[in-house]
Amino acid sequence: MQGRTILYTGAAGGLGLQTTLNFLSRGATVVAVDHDDTKIAALTSAASAVTSGRLLVTRSDMSDLEGFRTAIRARREETGGFDVVINNAAIYPSKSFEEFTVEEHQTVQRINVDAGIVAVQEALPGMKAKGFGRIINIASITLSGGWPNIYPYVASKGALIGLTHAWAREFGPYGITVNAISPGAFPTDAEAINPDPEGYNRHVLAQQAIKRRGHVGDIANAIAFLSSEDTGFITGQTLNVNGGWVMD
Template sequence: MQQPMNDVNGIGKNRKCLVTGGAGGLGTAICTTFCLAGYRVFMHDLPTSAGAEVAAQINAAAGEDRVTFLPGDLADLNGLRNTAAKLLAEEGGMDVLVNNGGIDTLGELEGVSLQEFLDTQTVNSGAAFVLSQALSPAMKQRGGGQIVNIMSIILSGGWNGRVPYAMSKGSLLGLTRALARELGPFNIRVNAVSPGAIPTNIERKFWTDSREELDRFILDKQSLKFRATAQDVADAVFFLVSDQSRFITGHELHVNGGWYMG
């Protein structure tokens, strides 16, 4: 386990991390990784999610209550801003922000409604903007911090029916680079992780017929001939907030087994 950047009290001690979409497959792995490294983790996810149960399970594994579930909806940007303000008031700010939450919109261009398009942009990229804007001033005051945006291999192209989703992830890439430039002088590093095909509930949602067929399709595309896990993505995120990546900012880290090499 890598040691986080700016760590003066031992690995993760007294450091705080906010993870959106924290109760999902990738989010759970990210929250667990930071929790076991000693961070206090604030897991944001829908009120209807299994967030409370997932947080309790992670805390039980850690032997200490370090994960707090924050119910909320990324589609409600005003509500999200209020949540961030409350965190600032109660916790004095976050050291790490992981913008992981999102929705996966599927459909040919002509069939996508305006509301579906707007919802996808709001949840997948608008929420990341709101949280980055709200939390970065306190990071400046604390002497630095890290923001990691979770993107997708979908942005590389090659798939039909993914225009709103790919567009939202492209916005995250622009956000990553622009924030890295603007916040760098304040010792705030901003990077992105772009996962490939990771076995999660979202993957299973779109491939319900044959897991073997799906595995064959993915392994044929990848250079590395094994399936990834959510932990592979969580490890990449943790690397990008650790001192081992202290000279990396504005970067999109591909974690896809050599499927796409951009």
């Protein structure tokens, strides 16, 4: 990844931090988009052991799409463009379907999907000019239907899969690949919404073929794989990283 520039949304979160450090250790520059000051501080501290000069933190409220566009456009001009885009940022409110308002649904889609569209719009001209690009959308095992009360989140992840297919077809002639990674049940902040964490942990292990919880390195390695030059013939695919819970 030496010399590559990565645009990574949600880069300071539970799955993002380790992936960001992985890219930095491989020589990439990472434009890390996040809004949580505590998580950003942890990322900056961890990155200092690898390199801080190639970590470009961008604080952005991604529900403000024009503000987000302005922020990443400035980074694009500063860095000369993005070689890899990772659409990872997401929110996951939980309650029953009838309790959600349309406005709440739209907020989830705006952050989880529409901001990703903005990111790709800003990166695409440079990728086309170089004849190289990697776009990775982070989907979710929840598309298998095993989780109630998070319908806007599930809908947003389904939209990312659809965009993966559409973009892969459209951008392929320019040497740009588009793939999705669908993580399983990883022990991140998202699990905090579960009322019985220990029972949920037992449930996860019972479902998986591999009897350990996933760790962030599992996702970091999958993202690094799909970001590499060696995967130029893989596009329009969803890579399930779930310990064998859901098998295609």
